[in-house]
Amino acid sequence: MSPDPSPDRxxxxxxxxxxxxxxxxEERAAALDRLCRQPDGTPDPSLREEVESLLDADQVAATEPxxxxxxxxxxxxxxxxxxxxxxxxxxxxxxxxxxxxxRVDLVERADGAYDQRAALKRLGLVAPRRIRRFxxxxxxxxxxxxxxxxxxxxxxxxxxxxxxxxxxxEGDPITTYADRRGLGLRDRxxxxxxxxxxVAYAHQRxxxxxxxxxxxxxxxDPGDGASPRVTLLDFGVARxxxxxxxxxxxxxxxxxxxTPGYAAPEQIDGGDITTATDVWALGVLLYELVTGRLPxxxxxxxxxxEAVRRAAPTLPSEVVKTASASGTTTPPADAHRVRGxxxxxxxxxxxxxxxxxxxxxxxxxxxxNRYLDGLPVxxxxxxxxxxxxxxxxxxxxGVAATVAAVxxxxxxxxxxxxxxxxxxDKAEQAARQAERSALQAERTSEFLESLFADPDxxxxxxxxxxxxxxxxxxxxxxxxxxxAEPVVLAGMLTTVGRVYRTLGRFEESxxxxxxxxxxxxxxxxxxxxxxxxxxxxxxxxxxTQSYDGAEQTVRAAxxxxxxxxxxxxxxxxxxxxxxxxxxxxxxxxEPAIAAYEEAIALRRDMGGPDxxxxxxxxxxxxxxxxxxVGRAQESLGxxxxxxxxxxxxxxxxxxxxxxxxxxxxxxxxxxGDLDQSLADERRALSIGEAAxxxxxxxxxxxxxxxxxxxxxxxxxxx
Amino acid sequence: MSASSGSRSPAHVQAVTAILQEAIAHxxxxxxxAERLVPIVYEELREIARAQRRRIDVRELxxxxxxxxxxxxxxxxxxxxxxxxVFAAAAQAMRDVLVDHARRRNALKxxxxxxxxxxxxxxxxxxxxxxDALAARxxxxxxxxxxxxxxxxxxxxxxxCRFFGGLSNEEAAQxxxxxxxxxxxxxxxxxxxxxxxxxxxxxxxxxxEGGVSPPMPDVS
Numbered sequence: 001m002s003p004d005p006s007p008d009r010x011x012x013x014x015x016x017x018x019x020x021x022x023x024x025x026e027e028r029a030a031a032l033d034r035l036c037r038q039p040d041g042t043p044d045p046s047l048r049e050e051v052e053s054l055l056d057a058d059q060v061a062a063t064e065p066x067x068x069x070x071x072x073x074x075x076x077x078x079x080x081x082x083x084x085x086x087x088x089x090x091x092x093x094x095x096x097x098x099x100x101x102x103r104v105d106l107v108e109r110a111d112g113a114y115d116q117r118a119a120l121k122r123l124g125l126v127a128p129r130r131i132r133r134f135x136x137x138x139x140x141x142x143x144x145x146x147x148x149x150x151x152x153x154x155x156x157x158x159x160x161x162x163x164x165x166x167x168x169x170e171g172d173p174i175t176t177y178a179d180r181r182g183l184g185l186r187d188r189x190x191x192x193x194x195x196x197x198x199v200a201y202a203h204q205r206x207x208x209x210x211x212x213x214x215x216x217x218x219x220x221d222p223g224d225g226a227s228p229r230v231t232l233l234d235f236g237v238a239r240x241x242x243x244x245x246x247x248x249x250x251x252x253x254x255x256x257x258x259t260p261g262y263a264a265p266e267q268i269d270g271g272d273i274t275t276a277t278d279v280w281a282l283g284v285l286l287y288e289l290v291t292g293r294l295p296x297x298x299x300x301x302x303x304x305x306e307a308v309r310r311a312a313p314t315l316p317s318e319v320v321k322t323a324s325a326s327g328t329t330t331p332p333a334d335a336h337r338v339r340g341x342x343x344x345x346x347x348x349x350x351x352x353x354x355x356x357x358x359x360x361x362x363x364x365x366x367x368x369n370r371y372l373d374g375l376p377v378x379x380x381x382x383x384x385x386x387x388x389x390x391x392x393x394x395x396x397x398g399v400a401a402t403v404a405a406v407x408x409x410x411x412x413x414x415x416x417x418x419x420x421x422x423x424x425d426k427a428e429q430a431a432r433q434a435e436r437s438a439l440q441a442e443r444t445s446e447f448l449e450s451l452f453a454d455p456d457x458x459x460x461x462x463x464x465x466x467x468x469x470x471x472x473x474x475x476x477x478x479x480x481x482x483x484a485e486p487v488v489l490a491g492m493l494t495t496v497g498r499v500y501r502t503l504g505r506f507e508e509s510x511x512x513x514x515x516x517x518x519x520x521x522x523x524x525x526x527x528x529x530x531x532x533x534x535x536x537x538x539x540x541x542x543x544t545q546s547y548d549g550a551e552q553t554v555r556a557a558x559x560x561x562x563x564x565x566x567x568x569x570x571x572x573x574x575x576x577x578x579x580x581x582x583x584x585x586x587x588x589x590e591p592a593i594a595a596y597e598e599a600i601a602l603r604r605d606m607g608g609p610d611x612x613x614x615x616x617x618x619x620x621x622x623x624x625x626x627x628x629v630g631r632a633q634e635s636l637g638x639x640x641x642x643x644x645x646x647x648x649x650x651x652x653x654x655x656x657x658x659x660x661x662x663x664x665x666x667x668x669x670x671x672g673d674l675d676q677s678l679a680d681e682r683r684a685l686s687i688g689e690a691a692x693x694x695x696x697x698x699x700x701x702x703x704x705x706x707x708x709x710x711x712x713x714x715x716x717x718x
Numbered sequence: 719m720s721a722s723s724g725s726r727s728p729a730h731v732q733a734v735t736a737i738l739q740e741a742i743a744h745x746x747x748x749x750x751x752a753e754r755l756v757p758i759v760y761e762e763l764r765e766i767a768r769a770q771r772r773r774i775d776v777r778e779l780x781x782x783x784x785x786x787x788x789x790x791x792x793x794x795x796x797x798x799x800x801x802x803x804v805f806a807a808a809a810q811a812m813r814d815v816l817v818d819h820a821r822r823r824n825a826l827k828x829x830x831x832x833x834x835x836x837x838x839x840x841x842x843x844x845x846x847x848x849x850d851a852l853a854a855r856x857x858x859x860x861x862x863x864x865x866x867x868x869x870x871x872x873x874x875x876x877x878x879c880r881f882f883g884g885l886s887n888e889e890a891a892q893x894x895x896x897x898x899x900x901x902x903x904x905x906x907x908x909x910x911x912x913x914x915x916x917x918x919x920x921x922x923x924x925x926x927e928g929g930v931s932p933p934m935p936d937v938s
Contacts, residue, residue, distance in 0.1 A: 057914035072856055
């Protein structure tokens with residue numbers, strides 16, 4: 001046994017060894033005398049001893065045959081053919097694969113108790129005292145039942161070696177599938193969303209996959225023309241093999257599976273494994289699907305590990321751009337569709353610190369869905385300019401409500417509440433209302449001032465703090481400062497919740513406004529404030545598609561409005577619009593149409609640019625609902641009116657106009673007027689490109705519509 | 719290395735070529751390329767094992783030849799993966815497969831406390847007992863190589879290429895991008911070092927149970 005020297009020491013030994021190895025015995029002794037010395041010239045006996053022992057070994061080794069891999073190959077022969085072998089109640093049909101853990105066989109039940117074929121995976125040896133835990137964990141994994149997860153059917157121990165039996169899934173690794181079919185960006189993202197959904201399901205049950213990578217994410221075609229099916233393999237299996245966790249199951253397994261390219265920093269460094277660990281791997285997968293490359297390309301493990309720890313991959317859009325420019329490979333997407341949102345989403349999943357990533361697969365999925373729907377993505381939240389630009393890309397939910405929310409967020413809350421105060425002067429309890437409103441206005445301006453003026457006690461550069469940071473701090477302070485004035489606090493919380501919604505923080509928005517509603521319920525002397533809070537809460541829930549909750553709150557708002565509002569203070573139009581959206585989205589189209597019609601009638605009486613933009617949104621929503629029930633001619637009339645109002649109030653080159661044209665196009669198409677339909681889309685495209693930029697998803701969507709319509713027109717002949 | 723195809727199936731060559739193209743297109747890390755090569759390596763090694771049981775002398779290592787042939791097919795294209803990278807990955811894949819099998823076999827027979835073997839014991843492999851010894855040997859070699867990797871990474875790669883990849887000195891030198899003289903010197907030193915390490919028994923392992931190799935960090 002030699003002590004393990006340091007690489008420096010070894011280099012010194014190597015130098016001396018090289019210098020003397022070819023000398024004869026006499027010369028060698030002299031050379032060793034001369035060379036084996038300390039830096040100060042005194043003899044270095046340990047160096048000499050080391051070199052001499054190596055020289056001895058060299059002499060023996062030179063006469064012996066060396067290791068031959070072809071001979072070691074006989075190790076593989078002892079398994080023989082697996083066919084027909086019985087493992088527990090299963091019989092092997094044939095071997096189907098070989099992973100880091102060992103063989104995977106296609107099996108069937110020997111007793112016919114289960115008529116499907118399944119995949120049996122052997123996990124190596126387990127210490128007998130740990131078998132019970134293995135069986136317990138197996139139960140947890142067996143409880144995962146999701147169409148996107150290969151189900152664990154059985155697991156047991158055969159001759160001391162545990163095995164798992166899983167649903168046999170056919171398909172290709174997701175990246176291979178996407179490449180072979182030449183899938184475009186949207187199709188790739190749709191598959192990715194399915195993957196996230198399955199992972200999110202498991203995360204809800206507190207099961208982390210730990211080893212997500214393309215070979216564990218299979219995509220197959222069901223064959224009947226249905227959309228491709230995603231199946232995740234080996235969910236949670238990695239945990240069974242991790243010797244790092246307390247009381248590991250395997251006695252001496254090959255270490256926690258750690259797939260270079262996909263493993264997260266905390267897996268390399270032995271940190272806590274959480275749902276964020278899967279988020280990292282999903283981020284790698286998304287990056288690979290979008291760019292065709294891994295985010296941390298490296299040929300050596302050490303360089304990869306270092307790159308992962310730094311977590312600063314090249315922006316996906318840059319990778320795509322470079323690849324397109326070099327012409328060597330065709331990337332799956334154009335750079336302009338990747339730049340911005342998808343860059344941000346990938347990077348937000350690939351942050352070194354787990355707590356800075358999306359917290360779970362469902363958050364990541366939600367953001368990819370937002371991108372697909374043309375909504376602002378969470379990952380880009382701090383950029384206010386971007387937010388405003390992006391709002392027109394989305395459909396349906398009242399444009400006007402959003403505009404108002406942006407106004408509140410950007411211009412300041414004070415204006416809004418002061419305006420309310422003016423209105424309330426006319427109401428019955430004028431004096432009290434005014435007092436409270438004045439107080440609220442005062443608090444509002446104080447609040448805004450404190451948000452932007454208060455030096456951060458931590459000394460961080462205020463420029464680094466996002467609007468959201470400010471809001472989080474402010475909301476916390478409000479609850480303390482206004483604890484004695486619950487109604488004023490409730491009004492402020494409603495406003496804060498509204499701004500959260502504008503920033504895309506729907507969860508915080510819902511929680512904050514729900515708090516406000518609770519305060520109003522306890523102090524029932526501001527029913528209209530209560531109504532506003534309920535309406536805002538309903539609007540948030542519409543955004544998060546929680547229609548049950550939305551319907552309950554919007555109906556409560558309608559009751560309060562009917563009981564307490566004067567014609568001047570009524571928000572009936574807005575309430576009906578929200579209610580109509582809920583009805584429409586939950587399949588009750590006819591009542592939805594009635595509600596839209598009433599909201600429109602109310603708006604027509606009001607007048608003014610803000611009301612007309614609200615009206616335009618109502619008209620457009622109504623037109624869309626009419627189209628759904630086949631009333632295309634009426635639908636077109638409302639679309640026309642909506643478009644005219646937007647043009648009147650916003651000008652003909654405003655993005656809202658493009659949005660309205662895009663919607664109207666489908667009515668023309670339904671009526672068989674493909675030329676007019678195409679004309680609308682082309683005008684929408686030119687306005688959209690100029691106002692939103694060519695990379696905007698709305699523009700991409702219009703372009704694809706144009707291609708589709710042209711195809712239809714051409715196939716119909718001139 | 720001879721590129722005579724003979725028993726080499728065109729399907730395998732094609733599979734390896736596809737993997738190499740994927741490696742270059744996706745800029746795969748060496749470990750990932752090795753992982754992709756494992757199924758093919760496994761097939762090849764098993765073929766060799768079967769042939770040996772039938773007393774057929776197999777000296778030429780099919781896998782390396784396969785990779786070589788696939789590599790040659792790619793020459794002249796604009797993007798060809800780096801030689802060192804490809805052959806090192808192939809050698810690593812072979813090491814992984816062998817170690818995986820050795821570990822399983824060893825795990826089945828644990829507690830036997832086998833005596834350490836010299837390298838030449840590998841030549842007597844007629845019965846199961848020798849297979850156990852061989853498994854232990856492969857694991858010891860693997861563990862020693864890991865220690866060598868800390869000390870002199872290039873030497874460890876060289877040994878991996880020559881032992882597990884079956885490359886000659888010239889081929890290994892070419893694969894690692896060093897001169898044959900340097901490779902020869904490095905090889906002699908590394909071989910002596912390994913011999914000394916392995917002659918000492920399950921070296922570097924204080925585990926009283928003995929024979930347990932440390933977890934291999936580069937298993938994927």
